[in-house]
Amino acid sequence: LDLSGQINGQQFEHLFLNASGVHCQSTTELDDLLNHPAVGGIVTKSATLEKRDGNPAPRYYELADGSINSMGLPNFGYDYYIDYVKQSHAKPTILSVAGLSAADDVQLLHQIQASDYAGLTELNLSCPNVIGKPQMAYDYAGTEALLKEIFAFFKKPLGVKLPPYFDLVHFDQIAAVLNQFPLTHVNTINSVGNGLWVDVASESVVIKPKGGFGGLGGRMVLLTALANVRALRQRLNDSIKIIGTGGVKTGADVFAHILCGAELVSVGTQLQVEGLSVYDRLTTELSRIMADKGYHSLSDFRGKLKTI
Numbered sequence: 001l002d003l004s005g006q007i008n009g010q011q012f013e014h015l016f017l018n019a020s021g022v023h024c025q026s027t028t029e030l031d032d033l034l035n036h037p038a039v040g041g042i043v044t045k046s047a048t049l050e051k052r053d054g055n056p057a058p059r060y061y062e063l064a065d066g067s068i069n070s071m072g073l074p075n076f077g078y079d080y081y082i083d084y085v086k087q088s089h090a091k092p093t094i095l096s097v098a099g100l101s102a103a104d105d106v107q108l109l110h111q112i113q114a115s116d117y118a119g120l121t122e123l124n125l126s127c128p129n130v131i132g133k134p135q136m137a138y139d140y141a142g143t144e145a146l147l148k149e150i151f152a153f154f155k156k157p158l159g160v161k162l163p164p165y166f167d168l169v170h171f172d173q174i175a176a177v178l179n180q181f182p183l184t185h186v187n188t189i190n191s192v193g194n195g196l197w198v199d200v201a202s203e204s205v206v207i208k209p210k211g212g213f214g215g216l217g218g219r220m221v222l223l224t225a226l227a228n229v230r231a232l233r234q235r236l237n238d239s240i241k242i243i244g245t246g247g248v249k250t251g252a253d254v255f256a257h258i259l260c261g262a263e264l265v266s267v268g269t270q271l272q273v274e275g276l277s278v279y280d281r282l283t284t285e286l287s288r289i290m291a292d293k294g295y296h297s298l299s300d301f302r303g304k305l306k307t308i
């Protein structure tokens, strides 16, 4: 079976990546992912200019049907991650970056442009957990202005990580902005921002930052993730590929993401819960579904969701 995809001509022999933030903060974790046969490529934890400790713990909590997190962008800083992705790796790498401001974003991309890194970069426009900072991608004019400034000097492959949208007009608006730029890909969705879990027994929230508000992931966000992959596939130029992220727990979920138009699929919460063996299980389950349907490659059904 051909389970490959490609972004900007870079071949991912296997469709699976990690969701940025999960199992990707240290070089040891990144090596673990890259060395796993059922992983096709990796995304780093979003890097900020300087190393960050992030928010106070508890800042991640596993729920029956997903997760809530308010990590606060803990990472070892830009230099740590550019040094890692600059090395030659057997599989494609995506360097994720997240400034704490538009000016930071521009600075980070200037540094990447000046480096000899030639791989993929993903600008995270959707971190919901930096206290006091809005999710840039909900500001359409701000996103357009930022991307205009970036593409005036950034000549390397660039994609963006988006938050979920919940209104067809918003899909139209963000697509109208993104279609103006030579983006290699869009990674959708980031966590569903500012959910709240209440533990009834203790009558308390379960994470410390922001009074318990955090980004939602896992099975509970699958329907929103599928909607965002599908809506953006229907609206974005064909040259902009989509990495489907959000809610993947089974091979059927992966199949659904591809049907909606995803080129590749990321696993976040379920990777956190199950470990690297999740990729072997998902590969087995996806392969079985494809074989039952007589499909030999992802391109046999990618983007071919039927309507009724």
Ligand SMILES: C=Cc1c(C(=O)O)[nH]c(=O)[nH]c1=O
Residues within 6 Å of the ligand: 021, 046, 069, 070, 071, 072, 073, 074, 098, 124, 126, 127, 128, 129, 130, 190, 191, 215
């Ligand atoms: C980069 C910060 C993010 C974080 C975080 O570090 O809190 N959590 C998410 O669910 N998504 C993010 O984009």
